[in-house]
Amino acid sequence: MAINYKDLSDEELLYGAKTCPGCGAPIAVRLALKILGARTFVCVTASCLGATTTVYPQTSFFVNNAIAAFPATASTIAGMSAAVEMQGLEDVTILGIAGDGGTADIGLQALSGLCERNDNVIFICYDNEAYMNTGIQRSSATPYGAWTTTSPVNETGTAKGETRIRKNLFDIVSAHRVPYCATASTSYPRDFMEKIAKAKNLKGTKFVHVHAPCPTGWGYPSEKTIEYGRLAVETGLWYLAEYENGKVTLNLAPKVFKPVESYLAPQRRFRHLKEEDFKVIEKQRDEEWALLKAKAAS
Amino acid sequence: MFHQGKNLFLSGNEAAAEGVRLCRPQVIAAYPITPQTTLVEKLSEFVANREFPCKYLLVESEHSAMAATMGAAMIGCRVFTATSSQGLLYMCEMLSYVSGSRYPVVLANANRSTATPWNIFGDQRDSVAMRDSGWIQFYTESGQESLDTIIQAYKVAEHPEVSTPVMVNIDGFTLTHTYDLVNIPSQEEVEKFLPPLKTTNKFSLEAPKSLSFTIGPDFHLESRYQQQKAFHAAEDVIARVDDEFAGIFGRKYHGMVEQYRCDDAEHILTVMGSTAGTTRIVVDKLRAAGKKVGMIKVRCLRPFPKKFFAGLGGSCKALGVLDRNISFGYEGALYTEVRAAMLKPGASIRTLNFIAGLGGADISKADLELMFEKLGGIASGQESGQKEFGQEEQEHQYIGLRWS
Amino acid sequence: MKPHLNKDFRFPTNEREMLFGSGGDTGNLTAVNSGWRTFRPVIDHGKCIRCLFCWTYCPDGVIGKEDTELTIDYDYCKGCGICANECPKQAISMIKEEK
Structure with a gap:
């Protein structure tokens, strides 16, 4: 489905949320709802998005929505999907939304169950690379080197931020052989919305992992959200890919990556990184891309 | 079908x-x-x-x-x-x-x-x-x-x-x-x-x-x-x-709480769950022997039948509560609830808490008879006015405990 | 039309009006976000080519495209500046709010 901004509805199904200025999460959600429309049942986990949209008396979703317990987005939408089927509700989309912690950490078991059963839902993981709602703690999606309040940095050098590479959700979900799994970025809205449109028209569990930069947690000015999201892709530290019918497709493969410093150095969470750290990150990136390209080629 | x-x-x-x-x-x-x-x-x-x-x-x-x-x-x-x-x-x-x-x-x-x-x-x-x-x-x-x-x-x-x-x-x-x-x-x-x-x-x-x-x-x-x-x-x-x-x-369970042969009962045992079945048999047996015993079966822990226990009185002299649970550092949870509901000035019913049947341990008819016997004991102790509570019976009894 | 502040909203004053359980109406906006703003985006319609980048990227969806000129809902714009930063024609300026 080719997306033309001019044809999209001006109707907002998410509005007035108390997200920080420049937050990437509502970009992903409002654009997804542009595609999915008013007949969408939304289930958001306990997260920034939950905490900023549904605090009585204000409710910012204009479609049916519920907040799930932190580990339970996937299981709650599984029940919703069964109910929609049993009640014979036509053309209703069940949309689960969770952050990286609610997906890759505490929500992973239920997500695995969902994918294995292939319940008919769309699951969006908006990834801001840490537990932002509780105040920037490290998640398993926090990238190597990143400072968070629980992956601190000190002057003696015994603490250098996050020490592990991030968990690869795209691989984990696609290993369940779901009908559709994709990565996306809020900085590439056309690509993201095309993926949501594709997911809407498929039966079974569809998973879209969207990179959604966080000015507060990453430490950059609020107007730079789209810019940093784009730089993540251009430096090869994030990627746009799809898994469908057992095949991996790369939607965008930069011929030459921009230097990782251009993305990392201006962010407060990476400002302790040194030249040798950038080299480590570049090596990790190249290894990851070698695997990714091999998968895409097979 | x-x-x-x-x-x-x-x-x-x-x-x-x-x-x-x-x-x-x-x-x-x-x-x-x-x-x-x-x-x-x-x-x-x-x-x-x-x-x-x-x-x-x-x-x-x-x-x-x-x-x-x-x-x-x-x-x-x-x-x-x-x-x-x-x-x-x-x-x-x-x-x-x-x-x-x-x-x-x-x-x-x-x-x-x-x-x-x-x-x-x-x-x-x-x-x-x-x-x-x-x-x-x-x-x-x-x-x-x-x-x-x-x-x-x-x-x-x-x-x-x-x-x-x-x-x-x-x-x-x-x-x-x-x-x-x-x-x-x-x-x-x-x-x-x-x-x-x-x-x-x-x-x-x-x-x-x-x-x-x-x-x-x-x-x-x-x-x-x-x-x-x-x-x-x-x-x-x-x-x-x-x-x-x-x-x-055609089947009735008496809402939140059932009384079995409690009308003129002096010694009543409160139970919850399957133990009620065995307790009925024991009550019948003791009744046949002329003992004024009865059973209260708690069907709902929440809402708790507070009014029922608050109004308990009449012939009842000793009330036992059998708990198939224990709230460590206190006592059986049902016992706490029952006692709290019964609290009122001048309340004269003596109570005992029986902890039994933990981890699947059998609660036999003999165990239940023993509980009624202990209830009878504290009731008569109370009547004679000679024995203070806790002298002849511990308030909390661990039925079947090999040592204490 | 963008959603707007529910000016008629009143907190319940008795049990009958109290919401049930932990559920209620969707889309009930009881407070504006304009107070968050330090800078306000202002569109130079002479420069605007209606590429709709601002409309697409706006996290709060406050840019309207139903009129001949793009509009901004200043009740809910937080002044993040993404629109100005992403505008390919530099048609949006961020102007300091007068307090």
């Missing part, structure tokens, strides 16, 4: 499954755990054989089982799940989630001890630990009562003034795995008693809803007060539902 309106020889779990079948939940999500397994196996057979239209979700954990039933309840489906012990504890987060959102979920819990030490056998430490989860709690005495209580549970849970989830507790192995003749009501009669679920507390394409949201300090008390009022309303609803049930099916 070969076994409707029939008497069948069934285990407690099978009887409960028949009860669920008759209520026709549209979505079931469950995860296996001993001793609940034969219940969900039976249900999966029913669904596979299309005995009623239902989607059975094979979830990967109890937490997900409760979350998935909640997700379906959010869309207005009648739902069911079952668990036990560690599984109930694993659901803990979702239990208060469901009750605060007021979804009429029904859960069967096969009562079992909680690890550690590991033990798969029956006691009530699991559900008693979940006492404050905001669920109505029933405890059953037999397979028949388990079946009937499941049907009543939906009627209570779905009552608009209640709108609160219900947990039906069935003693692990003692009931779940023992066989008895069970009457299976007909589908028509059950449908007459239990019409399809009607609720506005759900998603709607016509009137969209925002569910399970945050209520901060400003209106939180009002919200919790509403829940408390629902439990107060449930007290009457439970009694009325039981009466209506008796009118249709």
Whole structure:
């Protein structure tokens, strides 16, 4: 489905949320709802998005929505999907939304169950690379080197931020052989919305992992959200890919990556990184891309 | 529908499954755990054989089982799940989630001890630990009562003034795995008693809803007060539902609490769950021997039959409370509840707490007779005025303890 | 039309008006976000080519495209500046709010 901004509805199904200025999460959600429309049942986990949209008396979703317990987005939408089927509700989309912690950490078991059963839902993981709602703690999606309040940095050098590479959700979900799994970025809205449109028209569990930069947690000015999201892709530290019918497709493969410093150095969470750290990150990136390209080629 | 309106020889779990079948939940999500397994196996057979239209979700954990039933309840489906012990504890987060959102979920819990030490056998430490989860709690005495209580549970849970989830507790192995003749009501009669679920507390394409949201300090008390009022309303609803049930099916369970031969009883033992069955026999035997004994069977731990215990008096001189649980650092949980309800100036009933049947230990007729004997002892001690409480009997008795 | 502040909203004053359980209406906006703003985006319609990048990227969806000229809902704009940063024609300026 080719997306033309001019044809999209001006109707907002998410509005007035108390997200920080420049937050990437509502970009992903409002654009997804542009595609999915008013007949969408939304289930958001306990997260920034939950905490900023549904605090009585204000409710910012204009479609049916519920907040799930932190580990339970996937299981709650599984029940919703069964109910929609049993009640014979036509053309209703069940949309689960969770952050990286609610997906890759505490929500992973239920997500695995969902994918294995292939319940008919769309699951969006908006990834801001840490537990932002509780105040920037490290998640398993926090990238190597990143400072968070629980992956601190000190002057003696015994603490250098996050020490592990991030968990690869795209691989984990696609290993369940779901009908559709994709990565996306809020900085590439056309690509993201095309993926949501594709997911809407498929039966079974569809998973879209969207990179959604966080000015507060990453430490950059609020107007730079789209810019940093784009730089993540251009430096090869994030990627746009799809898994469908057992095949991996790369939607965008930069011929030459921009230097990782251009993305990392201006962010407060990476400002302790040194030249040798950038080299480590570049090596990790190249290894990851070698695997990714091999998968895409097979 | 070969076994409707029939008497069948069934285990407690099978009887409960028949009860669920008759209520026709549209979505079931469950995860296996001993001793609940034969219940969900039976249900999966029913669904596979299309005995009623239902989607059975094979979830990967109890937490997900409760979350998935909640997700379906959010869309207005009648739902069911079952668990036990560690599984109930694993659901803990979702239990208060469901009750605060007021979804009429029904859960069967096969009562079992909680690890550690590991033990798969029956006691009530699991559900008693979940006492404050905001669920109505029933405890059953037999397979028949388990079946009937499941049907009543939906009627209570779905009552608009209640709108609160219900947990039906069935003693692990003692009931779940023992066989008895069970009457299976007909589908028509059950449908007459239990019409399809009607609720506005759900998603709607016509009137969209925002569910399970945050209520901060400003209106939180009002919200919790509403829940408390629902439990107060449930007290009457439970009694009325039981009466209506008796009118249709001819079986009556006396609402939240039953008195057995208590009219002129001086020594009364309070029990909860399957032990009531054995206690009836012991009461009959002691009555035949001229002893003025009786039994109180607590059917609901929540709402708690506070008014009943507050009004206890008359002939009763000594009241025992048998707990198949223990709240470490205090005493049996039911004992605390009963004593608190009885507190009033000048109360003259002496009480004893019997801790027994933990981890599946048998509670024999002899044990129960011993309990009545001890009640008789403290009652006479009180009468003679010679013995202070605690001299001749410890307030808390551990029945069958090898040493102390 | 963008959603707007529910000016008629009143907190419940008795039990009957109290919301049930932990659920209620969707899309009930009881507070504006304009107070968060330090800078306000202002569109130079002479420069605007209606590429709709601002409309697409706006996290709060406050840019309207139903009129001949793009509009901004200043009740809900937080002044993040993404629109100005992403505008390929530099048609949006961020102007300091007068307090």
